[in-house]
Amino acid sequence: MTKKVVLVVEYNGSAYKGWQAQKTGVPSVQENLEKALAVITNHPVKVICAGRTDSGVHASAQVVHFETNVVRNERSWTLGVNTYLPTDISVIAASDVADDFHARFSAVSRRYRYVIYQSDLRPAILAKGVTWTFKKLNVDAMKEAAKVFLGTHDFTSFRAVGCQANTPIRTILNFDVQQLGHYIVLDIRANAFLHHMIRNFAGVLMTIGAGEKPVTWSKDVLEAQDRCKGGITAPPDGLYFVDAQYPEVFNVPVCKLGPHFLPYVDEPSYELSS
Template structure:
């Protein structure tokens, strides 16, 4: 009889060509995790994730599941697996879940944070863990602009040209902008995301924050439904998959919101509960 295991994974995506396993010799996070789990399980393991990340993108709480006929302790699935993983990938939580759980299809929402570091000179620490800009950004203007993305829209202007999603329509449940000293953090929760969607949000909002475009430009780009109207795609370095939400009955492990170098912020209400009162947060 097989059992289903859910793991929460943290990784630095700098050295990998994204989450998904690719042809032999192309480094991926999935391939590293499957190889390590196969040692602990003593059989080939294939995993499914809540949301695939691109080359150079990180995660503080990626959720994955796999099936196995063997019984192992949570300690084995975490500490044991970590002994076979490189230092830039870590299993940070594990549990057994019901047979009808699915890391991708059971998810109610997914959440990313995009971390921007403002400084006149480039950083050395976290050089590929944040997106650096030498420009001074107005976080208030960025928050005001981001509010137009809340709700259900056609996000054609914010999807990659090669995006393979069947529809460009997505629902943004929360979109807040926080400032912590030299960090500006875009915090986005949605039912699902399009390819490069958050990096394209970041490109538009950074242009607005730098005063290169007016706040109203965000709505103009959204309404255009044309990727060519959307400006640059921001780099992948500051992007983190930070949460996937599931029905409470599944008891998926829940961790503090990452990445861990950022301070705690109070959670915002869901947009569908109170769309008219969603906060645009600027914390200093």
């Protein structure tokens, strides 16, 4: 009897050309996960994720589902699959899920964190895990500038030229900017995101934080509805998929927000629409 299983997956995306499986010889997270699952299930497996990540982008809690007729408990799925995964990909939670669950379409919201490391000297340990800047950033100015993104807007100015989404309209549910020692963290939750949207947010806010543009520039860029007005796209290194939120009825495993090297931060509560 076929059933659905949900996994929560953590990965360092530095060595991969994004989440999505591509042509032979192009490394992807999806391909590696599907190969490992095929060993455990003894049949081909196709996984669906909550939100595809680009080349070099990481995840601390990517949610995926797949179908199988194999019965395993959570420990067997996590430890068993991890045995056949490279060390930069790890399944951190697993459970059976209802037949009508879909990792992408059942998600109410998705959450990313963009981690900026502010220091005179570049980091070595997290060279591909943070976005480094030697510039002194004004976090208060970045917080103020980010407020304009809250709510439902046309985010044409923040989508990649090659973005294939049917509409540039998205709803930002939360946009927080925090300083944690050397780290400046952009914490963003939305119903969905456009291609390069968060990295373009980061590019605008870092420019404002560095004093190169006024706080009002974020509103100017948003209202222009023109990607050419939006400045640079920030690097992928500091970007993490950290959460996908689902209605409680699905009982999807909930993991501590990452990435793990960040200090603990009190989490805001969110109201889900019925």
